[in-house]
Amino acid sequence: MLAKRIIPCLDVDAGRVVKGVKFVDIRDAGDPVEVARRYNEEGADEITFLDITASSDDRETIVHVVEQVASEIFIPLTVGGGIRKADDIRRMLNAGADKVAINTAAVFNPEFVKEATERFGSQCIVVAIDAKQVSAEGEPMKWEIFTHGGRKPTGLDAIEWAKRMSDYGAGEILLTSMDRDGTKIGFDNKLTRAIVEAVPIPVIASGGVGNLDHLVDGVKMGGADAVLAASIFHFAEYSIGGAKQFMQGQGVEVRL
């Protein structure tokens, strides 16, 4: 059977890793290639780059980052951030990315996802969903899609949206709980479970990981196919190898 995947995520701004990475034995923690190499050595199953470059002038740099990483590191690479048109996808795939994650552009133009999956194949199109709980306590659970880092509501129901994206051919859902992102209190496993049960495609849980139990919960309680985390790996609190050993000890099938 398939192993549950552990995916470290790196935020990249103008070609540099941001939000701090602290490995004692890395010379330049801002160099995406060095950081990716380290995660690869630790046994990451995949690496995700999120391009948060604000200026479009600097956006070309992520292409070079992908090229460099892809020529040295032989595991799947996903690139998200600023993917707005078919040409953006083509450039990333040509640079060596295996998948691209589409977020805001899918909300503003859902047909783009359909067009992208027909043109490039479902296996390389990930739809990234940022969701926030909007139901009050005691009400049936409800989550809504937000854009702009969780600031702008869209009126879209998260479950309906995930189904639609899956129907449009998305190969995978990268699901981030905006309530949990950055909190370190664990994934929103109810949200993950709701999406996992709604769509036939793999779901990557994201947002809120603070310790290794959270990774296990994301798989066991949330039903996620993969778990994504940034800060617990960046600050070397836990290594990816250590996380996998722990998960295996808790009965989760991983690649060791």
Add this chain to the structure above:
Amino acid sequence: MTQRITVIDYGMGNLRSVAKAVEHVAGEGDEVLVTDDPALILSSDRVVFPGQGAARDCMAAISDHHLNKAILQAAHSKPFLGICMGQQVLLDFSEENGGTQLLGLYKGRVHHFPGGIAPDGEAMKIPHMGWNRVHQLSDHPLWYQISQDSRFYFVHSYYVDPEREDLAAATTDYGVSFASAIAENNLFAVQFHPEKSADAGLQLLKNFVNWKV
């Protein structure tokens, strides 16, 4: 001794990662060439035949590039490594796209995964995407220094079912047990992506580059 390793390019997807991975393990002075030129393919020392996309598109692209003969000839005559669709199209028929005739080097069909729920309660999602175990059936040189049941990276919805059982060099379970690698003489073909399978994948490519048929 230097050699030329050719990666067959017939316009089906990006071959950069395959070429880069082969370059990574190739010897100093070895040349890795990405081409659709039948003459260059047939004059090279080793041939890698990757592929992605739908069966019908792949077959159309092979035919548009006039590569049918060169591929079959290379598959008979020199160290040959098929990857993903480069494994599937070696059989004679795929269920994909309402039925597609393939190159027909081996008798057998390419089936769609059944999906459903595994005995452990897990949903077997399609495509089969991620790291699964590859159970080696022989001590083929391409398995050199790769542990039994190592995990490799897969992305596919169809799998090969060759008529000859002795063709299988490895099996993988995903609702069905399928031939994740086939081998005969100078030919080896895998469903998984060695170029995306970390150390195990690089070792397999290295073994291919060093393979003395």
